[in-house]
Amino acid sequence: MSQISIEILIFLIAAGFAAAFIDSVVGGGGLISIPALLFTGLPPSVALGTNKLAATMGALTSTINFLHSGKINKKLVIKLLPLSIIGAGAGVYVVQLIPSEFLKPVILILLILVTIYTLFKKGWGMESNFKELTKKMAYFIVLAALLLGFYDGFLGAGTGSFLIFSFLLLGFNFVESAGNAKVLNLGSNIAALITFMLFGSVNFQYGIPMGIAMILGALVGRKKHLGLCTKVYHVIVHN
Template sequence: MGIELTWEIIIIIVVGGFLAAFIDSVVGGGGLIALPALLAAGLPPHLALGTNKLAGTMSSLTSTITFLRSGNIDLKMTSKLVPLAAIGAITGTLLVQFVPSEWLRPLVIVLLIIVTIYTLFRRDWGSIATFRSHSKRSWIAMAVTALLLGSYDGFFGPGTGSFLIFAFLILGLDFVKAAGNAKLLNLTSNVCSLVVFICLSSVSYGIGLLMGAAMVLGSLVGSRVAIRQGACYVKPLFIGVSTLLITRQIWVMIAG
């Protein structure tokens, strides 16, 4: 894409990718680090978004497999939600080509603040799983959530992992299982969104694969630490990343 890969740029991409994936593999929010790293490498915004999806998909696949092998993904529950997340992601990615994503920013800030405060004051929330079985109402709620958050991930993105985890926590899952289920749906929306970006020729493959390799390593380390440490590790990270997302979105809105 006309970008010279100097050692400085390679370090930014590799280190940024590792740190982004380490965080994203557990609670989402890796875009806070990955996108600025890609922009710093000299990619224009539309290419940075598509390239981030390529690297992010590699990261999501790695962490999803890790959570799956540990038994922390409920396939019976998520298999019915995956198609809805896919439809939403494709629709959202196509829509972002025509509608300014900045229109969503104020709403996202408010929702992230609510999610963070609620999680902060529910001290034992997510430590022990209380989920037993689905009611018809809960299935409908989760189906709508998967569709909307899939669309949101394709259209805008920041906070998708946090919102998905929050939805599964409301159902009564513990933090680790909520993170595992969220990763599978997040992987689905990433793959579908990536396909659309590829069709629109908005992916830099060389940089994307380089960052993706670093993100695979970050995902392996991050997801294994989360599974080993449990809610005592995931909950503070969840709150911390949500707070950073809020700060970042407010800053961008004011600066813009």
């Protein structure tokens, strides 16, 4: 196993911190961390697996913080969690079937599309009006949890944002949606990471330092800037 250079180490730590800081509030941290790992020269499947290691470390920290805040609908997310886990495992399996020379451009195209969607999607969620699931809402969120779990295993970038939007559609406010999304995202991250490890597609030399940086980024983003970032997010998406 080759020694990681100090330049790459600093680069991954900076990228990991920035990705987790953003992801802890509005999601989309993978839009930073995945390109950073691809830039180091890792094969696409290994870059995705290594990102899952780092992202899981950051997501765990952020989820714990949300749990302490009481802004999570535990009854609902516990029911949806198995769907996210199953979907993520299936997504990773599909990634392993795709040749690297084809997977890299697919990843880049999806990253561009997710970035455009994140920038132009109109925001809402200042107040919570969720009461209970209707039959139509239940079908929607079940399908969303399964498909976004699959997407998280296949690529991952922007999964948090898509989950937040899904819960916003149910009537949760922005902070509650972010908390619910974090639990499902953590479940799919863990399932995807385990599956990537079984395929030998995780670089621990790169993933652990980036993961530690993501823990710090998640702590700073969640504890010190949640209110400010939420306001900035709504200003951006409404203008």
